[in-house]
Amino acid sequence: MMLTNNLQTHQRGQALLLALIFLVVLSLIGVSSIKTATSEQSMAWLYEDKEFALEAAEAALKEGEQWISNVTINPLIHTKKGCTGDLLCFKQFCANGLCLTGYIDDSDKCILQSVDPWADRTDLSNNYLKDNSDDLINLWVRDGKTKLVETQYPGSFSKAQFIIEFYCFTQKDPDGVPPNPYPADRHAWSQLYRITALATGKSENSKVMLQSTLMKD
Secondary structure, three states: OOHHHHHHHHHHHHHHHHHHHHHHHHHHHHHHHHHHHHHHHHHHHHHHHHHHHHHHHHHHHHHHHHHHHHHHOOOHHOHHHHHHHHOOOOOOOOOOOEEEEEEEEOOEEEEEEOOOOOOOOOOOOOOOOOOOOOEOOOOOOOOOOEEOOOOOOOOOOOOEEEEEEEEEEEOOOOOOOOOOOOOOOOHHEEEEEEEEEEEEOOOOOOOEEEEEEEEOE
């Protein structure tokens, strides 16, 4: 009789141990499932926010292209380093979103500089922008250096920004006879601009930068 009781007690002990092990396994599976679901949800939100920032950047880029298409730029005036007193003056360290990447020198020759004013990190390029004190300039956090879009993209964290760089000239007919340098054969050349837009998504941490080039007669 005592042997039977000991056997039953042992079996109940084994059953309890198996139940506890099974419960621990189920708990681990549950915790893992919750973590996986949370991680997937977070990744989905980040992807959606990045896509949202992309849409905002595309809208800002189009506004920048439209802006430069609608204004009348005289390179012999507005893209010289000494240009002052005009809102269309392109500046060496950028002002009001206009950057003098290319400039017209005193002999009316266009000089294209090796500079990337849009870069806000030194490891992006060796041609980052510096001021007169040789300090790095991050245009995107300096007031008056960029242009803000007129209307903030609905739902975005902040207004998108863009800059426009004068990029000298490009031959209108690339297959034609090479013309004399601008301004001698100015009718054969198109002005070339690079537009860079930076936009945020629904959060400050999601940012997208886009660039395009535009020919203008």
